[in-house]
Amino acid sequence: MATNITWHENLTHAERKGLTKQSGLTIWLTGLSASGKSTVACALEQFLLQHGINAYRLDGDNVRFGLNNDLGFSEADRNENIRRIAEVSKLFADSTTIAITSFISPYIADREKARVLHEKAGLPFVEVYVDVPIEVAEQRDPKGLYKKAREGIIKEFTGISAPYEAPKKPEIHLKNYESTVEESAQQIIAYLVEKKYITL
Template sequence: MSETDKPTKTVGKATNIAWHEGEITREDRAKALGHSGCTLWLTGLSGSGKSTIGVALEKALIRRGILAYRLDGDNVRHGLNANLGFSPEDREENIRRVGEVAKLFADAGVVTISSFISPYQRDRDKVRVIHEEAGLPFLEVFIDTPIEVCEQRDPKGLYKKARAGEIKGFTGIDDPYETPQRPEAHIKTDTQSIEESADQLVEALRAHGIL
């Protein structure tokens, strides 16, 4: 019944519940931090380099004194989304929850870097919409690596398993990856180094007025 405890915004009402004048705004927060929050939504095939680029970007930002945080399978699938499996419904709910959490982080003033395959445009668009409705910047970042390269890297042998039919519904093999049509940033990992990719995203953040 937590939401019934939502404080009233009324000022001057004769209960201390009404003491909400001067609530911290997003602007106060941005002023204190020196930058505003946003979500960088990295999407791409398994093995495309999303997490690697996310780590490099996080490092580049933290070293500049910008509070960045990564959301990925590591810290989400074992916690918040530990009760989700891999059915189509659960995958959709996985992305929905991550999108909502990214929105909260962005609202808090954090440069949020999410790294999930998120193969469907519809799911990515929903995350964009909840950000836009909240007035928060959302940058879709396409980590564009040819599937041949991803499959060659295959750091965990997942493509091999998918080819052998041991994993079903694997993105790029027997489940589609919908290429972003108008991403805010497009990273071609076969022609850019990781550092160049991170720099490109820092520039994108500047271009969008976030830094």
């Protein structure tokens, strides 16, 4: 870590909230590939923006085209991927934007580090477990990744040759094989309203 750097104070989060009239937070969607994380995240982002609430979606695939294009899928690279996203989502939340992340983020320890990072900054962190059985995810398999993993073409694939550690106590548990996309998004919205993170 560089030593010749200095943190520059600016507006506090409270001051930003007063100016933007909005609270920032991070909504962290986690689940298997093909669980529907990105689809729910898109629906949620669109709903919030349509209601005048500033939100931005950080998607696992999209981020690897830019910020994280130097990372592979080893355990160390997955850890670094999530560490960077935690830092970026914290910056969005501090700016009073609602950051919506949709990442497999398979390890409990990495998600907990993201939570602690937000809590230390006084920013809400809402973990959403987008839950589908592995059989359902494989049936969906829109990218053909499970098939390639079963054939050994893709190594270190979550749920097949690499572990997925499900959240033990997520703020929201979406059974995304029993609900529509709209119902799942509305479940998150209802939670945000209940906690007074947003007003509709």
